[in-house]
Each structure stands twice: as C-alpha cells, then as structure tokens.
Amino acid sequence: MPLLLGPFVRATLLALWLVFAGFTCTGSEHATATLPASFSDLLPHFLVEPEDEFIVKNKPVTLTCRSTPATQIYFKCNGEWVHQDDHLIERTVDPATALPIMQVTIDITRQQVEKIFGLDEYWCQCVAWSTTGTQKSQKAYIRIAYLRKNFEEEPQGKEVALDQEVLLRCHPPEGVPQAEVEWQRNEDVINPASDPNYFITTDHNLVIKKARLADTGNYTCVAKNIVARRKSTSATVLVYVDGGWSEWSKWSACGSDCSMWRSRECTQPSPGTGGKDCQGLDLQSLNCTSEQCPQTVSGAEDVALYVGMVAVALCLTLLLIVVVLVYRRKKEGLDADVADSSILTTGFQPMGIKPSKPENSHLLTIQPDLTTTTTSYQGTLRSRHDATGKFSMTNGPLLDPLPNGSHTLHNGKLNSDPAEFVSRLSTQSYFKTLPRDVANTSYGTFNFLGGRLTIPNTGISLLIPPEAIPRGKIYEIYLTVQRKEDLRLPLAGCQTLLSPVVSCGPPGVVLSRPVILSMDHCSDACLDNWAVRLKKQNYEGTWEDVLLMGEELVSEPYYCQLEAETCRLFTEQLGTLALVGESLHMGAAKRLRLVLFSDAYCSTLEYNIRVYCMDDTQDVFKEVMQMERQLGGRLIDEPHVLLFKDSYHNLRLSIHDMPQAHWRSKLLAGYQEIPFYHIWNGSQRYLHCTFTLERLSLSTCELTCQLCVWQVEGEGQSFGLDFNIAKDTRAVDSEFLLMDSNATALAGPSAFQIPYLIRQKICSSLDAPCPNGADWRMLAQRLKLERHMSFFASKASPTSVILDLWEAQHFHSGNINQLATVMADIGKQEAMIFLVSDGEC
Numbered sequence: 001m002p003l004l005l006g007p008f009v010r011a012t013l014l015a016l017w018l019v020f021a022g023f024t025c026t027g028s029e030h031a032t033a034t035l036p037a038s039f040s041d042l043l044p045h046f047l048v049e050p051e052d053e054f055i056v057k058n059k060p061v062t063l064t065c066r067s068t069p070a071t072q073i074y075f076k077c078n079g080e081w082v083h084q085d086d087h088l089i090e091r092t093v094d095p096a097t098a099l100p101i102m103q104v105t106i107d108i109t110r111q112q113v114e115k116i117f118g119l120d121e122y123w124c125q126c127v128a129w130s131t132t133g134t135q136k137s138q139k140a141y142i143r144i145a146y147l148r149k150n151f152e153e154e155p156q157g158k159e160v161a162l163d164q165e166v167l168l169r170c171h172p173p174e175g176v177p178q179a180e181v182e183w184q185r186n187e188d189v190i191n192p193a194s195d196p197n198y199f200i201t202t203d204h205n206l207v208i209k210k211a212r213l214a215d216t217g218n219y220t221c222v223a224k225n226i227v228a229r230r231k232s233t234s235a236t237v238l239v240y241v242d243g244g245w246s247e248w249s250k251w252s253a254c255g256s257d258c259s260m261w262r263s264r265e266c267t268q269p270s271p272g273t274g275g276k277d278c279q280g281l282d283l284q285s286l287n288c289t290s291e292q293c294p295q296t297v298s299g300a301e302d303v304a305l306y307v308g309m310v311a312v313a314l315c316l317t318l319l320l321i322v323v324v325l326v327y328r329r330k331k332e333g334l335d336a337d338v339a340d341s342s343i344l345t346t347g348f349q350p351m352g353i354k355p356s357k358p359e360n361s362h363l364l365t366i367q368p369d370l371t372t373t374t375t376s377y378q379g380t381l382r383s384r385h386d387a388t389g390k391f392s393m394t395n396g397p398l399l400d401p402l403p404n405g406s407h408t409l410h411n412g413k414l415n416s417d418p419a420e421f422v423s424r425l426s427t428q429s430y431f432k433t434l435p436r437d438v439a440n441t442s443y444g445t446f447n448f449l450g451g452r453l454t455i456p457n458t459g460i461s462l463l464i465p466p467e468a469i470p471r472g473k474i475y476e477i478y479l480t481v482q483r484k485e486d487l488r489l490p491l492a493g494c495q496t497l498l499s500p501v502v503s504c505g506p507p508g509v510v511l512s513r514p515v516i517l518s519m520d521h522c523s524d525a526c527l528d529n530w531a532v533r534l535k536k537q538n539y540e541g542t543w544e545d546v547l548l549m550g551e552e553l554v555s556e557p558y559y560c561q562l563e564a565e566t567c568r569l570f571t572e573q574l575g576t577l578a579l580v581g582e583s584l585h586m587g588a589a590k591r592l593r594l595v596l597f598s599d600a601y602c603s604t605l606e607y608n609i610r611v612y613c614m615d616d617t618q619d620v621f622k623e624v625m626q627m628e629r630q631l632g633g634r635l636i637d638e639p640h641v642l643l644f645k646d647s648y649h650n651l652r653l654s655i656h657d658m659p660q661a662h663w664r665s666k667l668l669a670g671y672q673e674i675p676f677y678h679i680w681n682g683s684q685r686y687l688h689c690t691f692t693l694e695r696l697s698l699s700t701c702e703l704t705c706q707l708c709v710w711q712v713e714g715e716g717q718s719f720g721l722d723f724n725i726a727k728d729t730r731a732v733d734s735e736f737l738l739m740d741s742n743a744t745a746l747a748g749p750s751a752f753q754i755p756y757l758i759r760q761k762i763c764s765s766l767d768a769p770c771p772n773g774a775d776w777r778m779l780a781q782r783l784k785l786e787r788h789m790s791f792f793a794s795k796a797s798p799t800s801v802i803l804d805l806w807e808a809q810h811f812h813s814g815n816i817n818q819l820a821t822v823m824a825d826i827g828k829q830e831a832m833i834f835l836v837s838d839g840e841c
Contacts, residue, residue, distance in 0.1 A: 043135060044070040044128035047101065050140035054177060055110050056227055065126035065137055066103040068094060073104040077124040078116055082106055102128075108142050121750075147228045148173035155206070155221055155235035161275070162241050166208035166215070172223035173230055179223035186217045202439065202626065211239045213272075243271035243278040254288035261285040440619070441480040444745030448472075449756070451747035452811065453479040453504075458619035459520040459566065461811070462504050465804045466756060468513045479504045481619050482576065483685075489535065489543055489578060494646055496590060497682030498523045498532065499567060499579035500619045507539075507575045513795070514559070514570040516808040520617035521567045522591045522682075523581050524643060529588035530581045534558055534569065537576040554794035561788065561805070565591075565616075568808055570791075570801075583646035591616035592642045592651075592679070594709050594717055595624065597633040602725050605694050606666075609636070609721075611653055611709065612688040613674060616641055620685055627686070640717040642709060649712035650676050653689050658705045666692045701726040752807055753816050759803060762823070766799040774826050776802060782822045 048066035055061055067073055073089075075082040090103045104126065113122045123139045153171035160166050172179040181204040183190040190206070192198045197215075199207040208215055218234040243266040251260045266278035442453045448471045450464040462479045469475055482501040489497060498521045523530055527550050534547035547558045559570040567579055581590070593616040598609050610633070614620045621639075628635075644651065654671035658664070672689045679687060691707070701724050710716025749756055766776045776798040780786060783806060792798040806819065 042069055042099075042130060043132050044068065044130045045135060046126075046128065046137050048103070049137040050075075050124055050126060052141045052143075053108070054143055054145035054226060055108070055113060056145050058110050060107045060109045061142060062105055062107055063124055063126075063140055063142075064103065064105045065128075066101060067126075067128040067135070068097075068099045068101045070100075070102045070128040070130055072129040073102050073126055075104065075106050075124055075126045077108070077112075078122055082124075110144060113142055113144055143176050145176055145225065145227045147175035147179055147223070147225050147230060149230060151221065151223070151230070151232045154232040155219055157236040157238075159238045159240055160211045162213065162239060163210045166206075166211050166237060168206040168208075168219055168221075168235055168237070170204050170206070170221035170232060172204060172221070175223070175225050175227070177225050179225045179230075182222045182224075184220045184222055185215075187220075199630070201630075208237075211237075213239050213241070215239055240275035241269050241272040242275045243267075244269055245278050245280065245282075248284070251286065254293060258288050258293040259285050260288055441478060442744035443476065443478040444747055445474060445476050446747050447474050449748040450751065451745065452751040453477065454744050454746075455479060455481055455619075456744060457622045458500070459518070459617065460500065460502055460619060461518045461808070463516040463518070463751075463804060463808045463811075465513060465515065465800065465807075466752075466759070467800075468511050468515055470510060470512050473510070475506075475509055477504065477506070477509075477574075489580065491580065491681055494583045494588075494680075496581055496583075496680050497578060497615075498581045498590065500617060501576065501578045503576040504574045507573070509574060511572050511574075514557075514572050514801070514804075515574075516804055517569040517571060517577065518808055519567055519569075519579075520565055520619065521562070521579050522615040522617055523562075524589045524591065525562060525564050526588075527562065529584055531584060532562065532579060532581045534560060535578050535580050536573075552791070554791050559788075559791050561785075563809075568805060586645060586647050589643040589645045590680070590682070592644045593621060594640045594642055594719075595621070595635070596637045596707065596719060596721075597628050598636050598725070600632050600634045605696075605698065607693045607695060607703070607725060609655075609691045609693065609707070610688050611691070611707065612686065613642075613651060613679060613709070614685065614687065615682055623685060636723060637719050637721065640709075640719070642711070642717050643715050644679060644711055645714050646680065647711070647714060648676050649714060650674060651679055651709065651711050653691075653707070653709050655691050655693075656706045656708065658693070658703075662696055662700045663703065663705070664694050664696070666694055753810065754803060754807065754819070759800070762803065763797050763799040766826075767797050778826050779822065782825060 044067045046065065046067050048064055050063040050065055053061040053063070063075065065073055065075065074084070074087065086106055088105045092101045092103070093099070094101055106124070108122075108124065116122045122142045124142065125139045126137045128135050128137075151171060151173055153169050155168040155170055158166060158168075168183075170181060170183075172181050181200075183198075183200065183206045190198050190200075192200055197209050197212070199209060201207060204221070206219065206221075216237060216239045218236050220234045221232040223230045223232075246264045246267050248264050249262045251262050254260050261283060263283050265282065271277050440455055440458065442455050444451060444453055446464055446469055448467055448469050450466040450468055452464065453462040455461070458481055460479065460481055462477070464477065480503050482503055489501070491497065499519050502517065502519050504515075504517060523532065530549075532549040533545045534549070535543045536546045537543050547556065547560060549560050549562060552559050557572040561568040569577065571577075581588070593612075593614050595612045595614070596609060597612070599607065610628075612624055614624060625635075651674040652671045653673070655665055655667070672691075674687060674689065678684055693703075702722075703725055704722045707719040707721060708716060709718070752759075754762075766779055769775055776792065777789065779799065780789060780792060780802055783802065785792075785802065785805065792801050795801045
C-alpha cells in the first residue's frame with residue numbers, strides 16, 4: 001500500500017509545498033494548463049532541456065525548457081524558485097500526437113551570477129508538473145566567461161644546433177571556457193598536419209623534432225576563447241650550424257727545408273648563425289726521407305749557415321731576458337684586480353685570428369665582451385641547451401595539517417595550476433615519491449563538509465565524506481596515479497599487480513572517519529582463486545602488506561570491498577597504495593584488454609598493425625590512447641577482453657586469411673609470442689606486438705584478415721578486420737574512450753547526491769537498533785552489502801558509512817529515487833521526507 005500511494009502522496013505534498021511557496025494554481029493561469037482526460041496519466045517528458053551557457057561581458061543568456069504534456073513548468077536556480085513573472089511561456093500542440101507542448105524561457109544576467117558565492121557554481125534546472133507527477137531537467141551551469149591577460153608561462157628564446165630537438169613551453173592565461181592554443185612562426189600559423197616536424201603536446205607546448213635552418217624565427221603562443229585572443233611575447237629561435245672540416249689535401253712536394261705539408265678547411269659545412277668553428281689543426285707538416293730531400297750546399301756555405309743560426313738564437317735569448325725584466329717591473333705597479341682580469345682573455349680569442357703582439361702590455365687586461373652570442377671561441381664551450389628543472393625526492397608526509405584559518409576554500413579547487421602544486425609539494429622534505437604527472441593528478445581544498453577528487457577517464461576517485469575532516473581544519477588533498485616504472489613493487493612467485501598504483505595525501509593528516517578510494521582492478525573477482533593483498537609504501541619507500549582481503553579486522557584502519565571491476569577501499573590513512581594478487585591455483589585469471597591500432601596515414605607499401613595486451617583497467621587504456629594519439633595512430637576495432645590464466649603458458653598472436661594476391665605478411669614465423677611472466681607480472685604497461693604487412697601495389701587500399709590472440713591451452717579472441725586503409729581516418733579517441741567531463745575536484749554539497757540535512761535525518765533514524773530489523777541492517781541488506789555487516793557495526797554511525805559507499809558507487813549513474821524506494825521499503829517515516837525533498841531539489 002505505501003508504494004501504491006507513493007505517487008499520489010508525493011504529488012499532494014508537492015502541491016501543498018507550492019501553495020506555501022506562492023505557486024498556487026489560482027492567480028497563475030499563465031503558467032498552468034489543464035490536460036485532457038486521455039493524457040492525465042502521462043508523466044511529462046522534456047523535448048528541450050537547458051544547456052550550459054557562458055556570459056560574455058554583460059550580455060545575458062537565455063535558458064529554454066520545453067515539455068509535453070505539462071500543466072506547469074518553473075525554473076529553479078541554485079535551489080531557489082525563479083519568480084513566476086520572470087518566465088516567458090509559450091504553448092503549442094504537437095500535430096502528430098495532439099499533446100500540448102509548453103515552453104518556458106528565462107534570462108540570466110551577469111549580476112545574478114556574481115551574487116552567488118561559496119562552493120557551488122551557478123546552476124538552473126526546470127521542473128515540469130502533470131497530474132501524475134513531476135520531472136526534473138538536467139542542470140545547466142552558467143559561468144561568466146573571461147580570459148586573463150598574462151600567460152602563466154611564456155615561451156623563451158633559444159639557440160639550438162642543427163637537427164637538435166627544440167621544446168618551447170606555453171601555459172595560456174586562466175580563462176573560462178579554457179583557452180585554445182595555437183602557435184605562430186613569424187605571424188604564420190603552424191599546422192603540424194602539414195609539417196610533421198612540428199608537434200604540439202596536450203599541455204600546449206611546441207616541439208620541433210629536428211631543428212632546420214628554416215625553423216629560425218620568432219615563435220608566438222596564441223590563446224583564445226569566446227571572450228578574447230591573447231598573444232605571448234615572441235621567442236626567438238636561432239638554429240646555428242657548427243663547422244666541419246673538409247678532407248685533407250694531398251701532401252705537397254718536399255721543400256727546401258726537407259718537409260712536406262697538407263691542409264684542410266672549415267667548409268663542410270661552414271659555421272653559420274653563431275655556430276662553433278672547427279676544432280683541431282688546419283695544417284700538418286711531415287719530414288721527408290733523405291732520398292726525397294733536394295741536394296743542399298756543403299763546406300764553407302754550411303759553416304756560414306750554422307754561424308748565422310747561432311747568432312740569431314743568441315739575439316732572441318737576450319731579447320727575451322730584457323722583455324721578462326721589463327714585464328716584472330711593470331707588473332708590480334699594476335692594480336691587482338686589473339692584473340687578475342687579464343687571465344680572462346686567454347680562452348676567448350676568435351678562431352682564425354692570430355693576435356698580434358701588443359705594443360703596450362697593459363692592453364692584455366681589457367675584459368672580453370661576454371654578451372656576444374654569435375662569435376665562436378677557441379676551447380671547450382658549455383652546452384647551449386637549457387637545463388631542465390628537477391626537484392628532490394625525500395621521505396615522509398607531503399604536507400602537515402594546515403593551521404586554522406591559514407587557507408580558505410576556493411570552490412573545491414586551488415588557484416595554482418597543477419605544475420605549481422607539484423612544485424610546492426616538492427619543497428616538502430618527507431615523502432619519497434611525489435606525483436610528477438600533473439595530467440593524472442587532481443587536488444582540492446576541503447573542510448568538514450567533505451568532497452570528491454576524480455582523475456578523469458581512469459576509474460580512480462577519492463570520496464571524502466562529511467565529518468571525515470575535523471571541524472576547524474582545512475586540508476589540501478591530492479590524488480594521483482603513479483607510473484608503474486617509477487614505483488617497482490617487489491613481486492615474487494605467482495604475485496601480480498591487479499590495480500594502478502595510486503597516491504593520495506598528504507600522508508599523516510588526521511581523519512575522523514574513513515575516506516573511500518575507488519580504483520579499477522583486473523582480477524576475475526573470485527576470491528576463492530586469489531589471495532589479494534593491499535600494499536602500502538611506507539616513509540622509507542619500502543612496501544608492506546596492510547590488508548589481506550577476506551580476513552579484514554574491523555579494528556584495522558583499512559577495509560576493502562571488491563566488486564566485479566572496481567575496488568572500494570575504506571581507509572583512515574592516506575598514502576601510496578596498490579592491490580597485489582597471488583594466485584592460489586591455476587584457475588586464477590586476470591583480465592587483459594586487447595586493443596588494435598594502425599597508422600592513420602599510409603603512403604608506402606608497408607602497413608603496421610599494433611596489438612596491445614594490457615591490464616583491463618581504465619588508467620592503462622587512457623595512457624595507451626594518449627600515446628597513440630601522439631603517434632598519429634587510429635583505433636581499428638573495438639577492444640576485446642581476454643581472461644589470462646596462471647597456467648605458465650605464453651600469449652600467442654597470429655594473422656590469417658589475407659588476400660594473397662594483394663597482401664603478404666613480413667613476419668617470418670607463423671605467430672608472435674609474449675612470455676607469460678611479462679604479462680602476469682603486470683608492471684609493464686605497453687606490452688604489444690606489431691604486425692608488418694606489405695601490399696603489393698599502392699592502389700590496394702582494402703584490407704581483410706583475421707587476427708587471433710590466445711593463450712596456449714587457454715582462452716582466445718579473434719578480430720575480423722575489413723576496412724579501407726586510405727579512407728578510414730577515425731581519430732584515436734573514438735567512442736570507445738568515454739570522455740569524463742565532470743570536475744576533477746568537488747567540495748561540499750555538490751560532491752554528493754544525498755543532501756546533507758536529509759542524510760543527517762536518515763542516519764538519526766536508522767542508526768538506532770529496531771526490534772523488527774527496520775534499521776541500518778535492513779538498509780545494508782537491500783543494497784546487497786550483507787558481507788560487511790561487522791564492519792558497519794563497528795562504526796559510530798553505521799548508516800553514514802553505508803551511504804558513503806552508496807555515494808562512491810553511484811556518483812555518475814546513481815538514481816536517487818531508487819534509494820528513496822529502499823527507504824520506503826524499510827518503512828521509515830523519513831522516506832516520505834526524502835521523496836518530497838528530492839522533488840524539490
């Protein structure tokens with residue numbers, strides 16, 4: 001009976017609420033319609049829902065909502081009903097169904113949005129009524145668009161050698177919506193598609209793969225969105241050419257001094273645009289043999305020659321003594337600083353110019369001009385490359401708990417960018433493995449209201465329940481997925497890594513109740529096959545077991561629920577964590593995701609197909625997709641899942657049924673093989689095999705074949721390929737990679753589906769034991785969480801922990817009405833409050 005009366009009671013309560021809110025049917029005929037009797041049992045559905053909008057400068061935006069059949073439609077913005085006079089209503093009739101259609105529009109001004117402060121963004125949604133019930137539209141978020149003037153990082157000029165790689169960094173100004181970035185060289189837009197020597201990274205940096213002389217120029221980073229267009233300062237890139245020596249010339253004929261010589265020149269290539277001159281000798285001499293020497297005079301002429309040589313030697317010796325004495329005398333009168341500075345001139349003489357003897361010895365003290373960058377110098381010069389900044393790694397917690405009042409909340413986000421956040425963390429002297437991949441790191445500022453951190457497209461999130469952070473405390477919390485090659489877990493025997501390695505912190509923060517870390521795993525989820533352990537890295541960098549799944553103790557700070565593809569970890573201690581499984585018998589299996597890629601463009605006879613065999617977790621799939629996007633690859637078939645058993649057998653891959661008249665495989669063997677332990681270990685992320693095919697003619701574009709992947713004496717999968725290699729230009733991020741558009745950090749009420757006050761009422765109602773079992777125990781049973789009864793019972797509020805787990809499981813796809821139905825089944829009076837409040841929210 002309660003379920004049958006539910007819709008009627010709900011509609012009645014909503015109508016009563018509307019009376020008190022000033023939305024009665026009397027006096028508001030322009031917003032109310034009467035449905036024909038034949039349509040009185042239909043719920044309204046939306047033909048048009050409000051969309052996200054940006055306010056540019058002072059121009060208001062218009063939100064539209066259209067529904068059929070509906071007696072009333074009103075907008076609600078940030079939890080408050082919009083006044084009925086602000087609605088513009090239009091009514092029409094659908095000619096096909098004869099159903100009445102109602103359309104309502106409102107205008108939102110910049111002043112309305114600017115009045116809203118706090119954790120939530122400005123949002124609006126419309127609610128449509130019929131005699132049967134109500135429906136809510138999706139929420140539309142209205143943001144004030146802007147683009148700051150100053151770039152957070154601008155490109156810097158560089159001098160680079162020919163064929164060297166060049167990296168120009170650019171971090172565009174902060175803006176809403178996020179600015180798009182393009183690069184210009186000498187005011188011309190750079191298009192990497194037409195010039196593959198250029199590459200623009202996902203974080204907007206420009207890479208010149210091999211510097212050419214033509215790449216010399218002024219480079220500008222341009223940021224633009226719907227508000228404005230900003231240009232960075234230009235960075236001058238100078239590509240210089242170091243000189244090379246030509247081949248030695250032939251030896252000359254033997255001269256009168258009984259020697260011969262040869263030479264070479266610095267012309268292959270000649271130094272250019274500040275490049276270094278050639279190093280080494282440009283002239284070599286060699287004594288001739290006695291037979292090659294020309295005949296010389298003897299007797300008296302020889303004696304005269306020798307006497308003359310001795311006389312010259314004596315004169316030079318006397319002259320040298322005089323010069324030394326004069327030099328010592330003058331040196332005593334020189335200023336010490338000037339005399340010392342003369343030493344600087346010795347290694348900075350331009351090559352090819354022999355300095356003449358100075359008439360006055362004090363000219364040697366002149367300082368060289370070290371600001372000139374285009375002059376070549378003798379000796380070894382230091383590298384012209386810019387040194388990349390590095391930060392030190394140490395042990396311990398990243399941040400101490402923040403003192404009261406030292407920080408304020410910023411809508412669940414930090415003002416600094418990820419790179420600045422990581423740089424700030426690196427100044428701490430406690431923790432060994434800092435998060436370095438800012439693209440896979442999220443962070444936020446939270447207080448006792450809690451919140452949520454999410455790393456998009458990885459399946460990794462951290463739920464911080466209300467009251468988990470003590471009142472009066474404000475914490476900066478981060479969440480990052482570590483690269484497996486950076487953190488080598490000690491795996492032995494039948495052990496394998498089942499999950500990503502996730503760090504959340506700072507370690508050492510005081511939590512009043514557990515947070516919930518969600519991450520994917522790749523086991524077959526049968527605990528009878530596995531001994532699954534949770535490993536944690538301690539402050540010294542070593543890994544230790546902190547939990548054996550299935551044998552958890554409620555007194556421990558960790559508790560885990562293993563679902564089909566996801567692990568939910570309750571933890572009161574933040575740090576670096578990972579799931580490691582040890583197979584108990586050969587029936588244990590882990591899930592592999594098999595993904596096929598090929599080159600997006602094929603202009604040669606060769607064509608490559610890459611088969612990735614990766615752990616079936618979203619974070620690894622995301623990394624492979626990003627890598628293939630940079631390589632210019634394309635996804636050529638839907639990913640398949642393969643159960644890989646602990647049978648010590650390798651994985652084999654083969655290709656079959658190719659049309660022999662048009663294609664052939666360049667693989668010498670009949671198949672390729674990946675060793676068992678390379679896969680089972682789980683620490684190698686990009687395991688793949690490449691099949692190199694050859695088409696017999698450039699006109700052949702159709703490829704049909706069968707690609708098989710199987711474990712020896714185990715399960716297998718096959719891909720049937722049939723596509724055009726010239727026309728099929730699907731992008732690598734196809735429909736198989738679902739883009740997560742949700743915010744990475746949500747703080748306060750926006751992070752939860754259950755309103756905070758309603759949550760408090762439910763907990764106070766169900767925490768107290770009830771003789772007929774209508775308490776938190778029945779809630780756990782209805783949600784299929786009976787296995788964790790002892791864990792829930794150990795908590796001060798079992799209901800709140802159950803609701804935390806429900807929030808972690810159903811953030812993206814949760815149906816609040818289903819939870820309300822469970823509450824109604826339990827029979828609590830608060831269920832009706834829950835239903836009515838949901839209709840109003």
